[in-house]
Amino acid sequence: MSFLLEVRRLRLLAEFATRGTVAATAEALHLTGPAVSQQLAALEKESGVPLLEKRGRTLHLTSAGQLLVDHARVLLDNLAAAESDLAALRRGERGTVRIAAFPSAARTLIPLLWPDPYAAGHQAPTLHLVEHEPEAAEAALLRHRVDIAVTHSYSLLPRPLPPGCESRPLFDEPVFLVLHPADAAAHRLAPGEQADLARFADACWLLPSPDTACHDMTQRVCGAAGFVPRTVVSAGDFAVLAALAARRAGVALIPRLALPAPTPELRFHPLSTPVRRSVHALYRTGTGRHPDTRHVLDRLESAARTSTASEHAGLPQPPRPPASRPGG
Template sequence: MVDWDIRKLQILRTLRERGTVTATAEALRMTPSAVSQQLTNLAKQVGVPLLEAQGRRVRLTDAARLVLRHAEAVFEQLERADAELAAYLHGEAGEVRVGAFSTAVRALVVPAVRALRETAPGVVVRVREAEASEAYELLAAGEVDLALSLAAQAPTVGDARFTRLQLLADPLDVALPPDHELATAEGLRLAQLAGEDWIFGGSGPWSDITRGACEAAGFSPRQGHSASGWTAILAMVEAGMGVALVPRMAAVGRGGVVMRELGEERPVRHVVAAVRRGSEAGAALERVLSVFRDVAAGLAQGARRIP
């Protein structure tokens, strides 16, 4: 099999376009003797004459035209490779694997993927729903490139394996049934709901967050029902079975309940992104993080206004 030399094929191609060795040498910033030597070597490699004399000039043989006909497909593919590589280097192409908790998938990741389809369709995001402990195991093992979690569940800032990036301060709003007497009350305070049945998980971080917020407001919440999924919690609130503290991210786009902001006393949870230390310099990953920040900023600015 012939050991094809792309550079020599480019010289032959330029000779076909320019017509003379001198013009070819000028176009490629070579000497005429270097052009002739390279073409002689190419003819030896392929085992057939590529040029024949025509007066003071040379012309391509039929064998040379056959070689170039096949070489054009190679040149085309190399052009595509150059274009894709340039896109990759500028963050316009590549694959980024994201591990994220369910609320973040819905409120942050999906809108980010939609935005990337418009601005950088060559960037592919692979999503894996995972709670914090699993997401960071996957990140450390190199199975995802980016992990989203609550700050309280993320590795410490001093963990040398990861770089943490603050994305969003997600406020907690109160979900009320549509016909609740306080659904339209002005200046709603958490203490006004002390006598309500509350819906939250029996244990875990969300139970701690709900209990802590209510206790800070001066009462211990009476747990009427236990649930950990936001779909179930909001369905029960809609049915008038109780009230709940709900992250704004989890309530975006969900109807059937009245969401009320608590003002200055409202509790907040912090959402962070983490990457393997040093990997944030990758162009595609940097592009994805930038879009996540934009989506998070939209949420923070009250893209969905709470009365």
């Protein structure tokens, strides 16, 4: 039996350990359920020990199966690194890197990747962008439909790192209360003052769409302030929320990256109890050494520094969390 086929079976076993079911493994690898079962049975026969056992109606790894998965992941990571090293010898070739990014990053951060003056004698990889919320971006990454997923998590709503992935932090940013100056005055909020959200329990609230982490963030922050927000608008675009806040339709919580340009009709206030959004670039384990992927990750870091240094440089700064507080 060829070594390549054995590696494919090990990859399949590792995928089963990540997905948990034959059906999910088959979907991820674009195979049929019977094909996955046959390959797992063949691998078990080759190993000479039981790798899987039935508990009720579902399959689970045995201790031997888990041991083989641990070794398989090391092997697969090393193979991915070897492929990257070989690709490094062919740097003059033009590759393609597929990126999934949430909307405000797709609007403000990803465009900074163009144009791309690569090092002399080398061609920059072609970039493909698809806009996805973090959950969908992670799913696309795990299904090998993209190579990099730019995602975010909030300090009070952390997202676990998906199995089989690595993360490169890009930046942290504060969340602001956005409202019309007249609404700020009505709630006794002076220009530049940190906003105590408890004052806004009776306000009309403009919320992101219910299927987003940003919606959950607003609900959680208001709940921590002691009230349930009275929602009058639900929209998938922060620009819509800001435009309505400028018309005194209500107030909104918006991360710095998604803020519009300052206008006389809008005020941005840091929160007295800070909430931060962390932005990350995720990629599958072992692929970060691929020259094209590594190049785009480095460019993303550079773009993040440029974006955070230039975007809204005159905004009021939120209070720094205590040194013992974990970053969000």
